[in-house]
Amino acid sequence: MKKSVWSMCGMCTVRCPIRVEVEDNAVTWLEGNQHILKGALCAKGSAGPSLVSDRERPQQPLIRRGGRGAGRWEAVSWEFALDYVADKLKTIIDRHGPEAIMASSRGGPFQDIVKAFTHALGSPNYSNHDSACGRNVHHASLSLFGLGRKGFIYDIKNAKHLVLFGRNILASLRPAEVNQVMDMLDKGGRLTYVDVRQTLTGIKATNFFQVRPGTDYALALALIHEIIKAEGYDAEFVERYTTGFDELAYFVENYSAEWAAKECGIKAKDIHELVGQLIADRPKVIFHPGWMLSRYNDSFYASRALNCLNALMGNIEVEGGLVFAKGAGDCGGKGPRSLTELSPKPTAKRADGVGDVYKQFEKGPGLFHLFYKAMATAQPYPIKGIICVRHDPFSCFPDPQAQKEALDNCDLIVSIDTHYSEFGWYADVILPESTYLERDSMIALQKGMKPRLIMRNKAIEPQADTLCLCTIIKGLATRLGLEQYFPFNTLQELWAWQLEPTGFSPADFEKKGFVEYADKPVMYDRDKLDGKFKTPSGKIEIVSQNLTEWGFPSWKPYVSPDKPPKGQYRLVFGRSPLHAHSHTINNPLLNEMMPENTLWINTREAGKMGVAEGDFVDVISGDVTSVITAKLTDFIHPEAVYTVHGFGRQIPLQTRAYHAGMSDQKLMKGQLQNMDPVGGGLNLCETFVTVRKSSKNHQRKVEL
């Protein structure tokens, strides 16, 4: 039988709306939702069915029988696996209290059930991957606007100028956003790209600045300096909606274009030219404050400076600028119910110290890496059980070896995932989740100019003995006597319960695959933005009251980044449009397109080492040595080497990805707790590695 199903892609965390055609329980076609994406989908999206049919993903629940990481698994039934996990959780709760259990999941719309489960257990310790991603950006945005980084929508298609600092927007690939960028360029908009190397995004740029690694903040400060000096900012907006402008003007006095040019290794005249363009294009100028900005030890301040430039441009709540993300309430509607509302809020302090020792960090998901400290030291109390849902900390955080040592203090490690993660391979139990094409998910609200409810419908029945996340959690909750917090037996019942206050029904999703709260974009009156900024003063706080109270400067004096010692390079990483970090590396179709990563080395530097294109090089950090193929390019800063993140996997059952390429995070020795003290993001680009021509290049070999 043929059918067409509205669903949501799950190949990466963008979660594009899709339409899937199914015949005899097999996917015959899938495409981006025509109403939103006009069919567009990326390579990863099209490779979804090859994930479903891949037998190199867990096919049934697995319980570890050998040592951790040894790869000796016993296949068990779901009944057995859930009983096993529930028993272990009970034992931990009896011995150490519920707060000794932590759970982590992918951020975004589906975290609700995992958070609700953690709270239902009585533990405040819910977390996610964000300390290796957007925490600096989030906290920078909070300190300035009182709104998190998702508080604004970037109206790129209507902008005249988009400025990106290391945000490789076209390769990171959110299809709707990428189309906005291309539309903006088609209309004659300008793109300024700043990075330590040239990228897929940079080749479309009007202005390109190849800066010395770690100097983003310097360039941002110089832009502020020159814009203020030229009186090129929106004085009326600044006067009305900001506090602390005079302090900023004083602070940036010495950070001129000439100074930054020297610091960043670029030309002062190019900075002046850019400033002229920005002033001409204002207010339709967007400074992207960064996405994954856990990079340098001043990334928080760099992001804060970029967001401050947005305020100086006066681009808030204007077409082609930063627009407040609207929720159901802005359209006179009500949002869906969430499970977290049902569970009692735990009273215990968080084991990561967020909100307590660390007042500067928002509680929400806290900071995952700090839980390793709690595991290792049993302070403020021990963490004995950990559940990670579609989250692979070993691929995401630095120094997996250090993570394993901390985890060895745990009595229970559970991985719930669609594929084998590096973390899952070290776990005690793997509970295999059905792939996104084989599972229903909770209904979620997407805020935006036109807020909408989105839904993932199961397209096909599971091809292996896997379950959807909601069923797994419900199964555990029932065994622990917590079923009252999960008032559903089927996903259809959960949807009906979620939708009740909204006035919509599941049938309303049948037409387009989503429902919208508004017909046209909702914009606030720009003259009445008072109270919209949730800072203590209700204004955009260029000098933040909170930061001052917590003992941090709002503007940190610039410190020039260290130069790598001779023979060493700063290791930077990024992504390719063909992979969603580590979790697609073993996908048959995507692996065919990009089976391994390479190390980008500046051509002149490679020449000094006698390395030619395609040679193997050794990359050394502490006791870790990786071998990788060299790619030579003139368009990377000589201080940096670059690789695509996610490779170098060591799971024997993933035969395609096994030891293919190099893992950047394994080279970040001793960096697990190297955190930005104000932003909470890890400093993932603060590792210097030794690079040399590898002895593996020898051609001599004996055949017989």
Next chain:
Amino acid sequence: MNTYTLYLNSKRCIGCHGCVVHCKANKRLPVGPILCEISHESLKSVRGVPKTEFKFRSCYHCEDPFCVTICPTGAMKKRADGIVYVDVPKCIGCMACAGACPWGIPQHNPETNKAVKCDYCMDRLDAGLQPACVTKCTTHALKLVTMKEI
């Protein structure tokens, strides 16, 4: 006279290789055969910005295709609208077509042991749809152009 051609607006193309995978997924091809390709020259500095342009290549659907002439079983055919395609049941997988093609366009499908090539997704065209690569192109940079004689 060929009716169709595929045109890539290289200004919009971001080199994501989506088209290659859209094609493979639609034709349910195993690892091995790749029916269209995205390529680019090395980067050159243009007014201070290192730039390059992407090129798209699939079958040229020649006016007088060597692959059709050489096929020993008559499996390689050219339709009235110019589309050169493999009549799958007739193909014996000898791959003479690939040898005859100046660009090696026909590929061997190791699962079916037959030749496979770009046919502009003619089943989709006949159903009033666009080829997979065009329909799902991430940035709508690829277009199927219908040519007219002037």
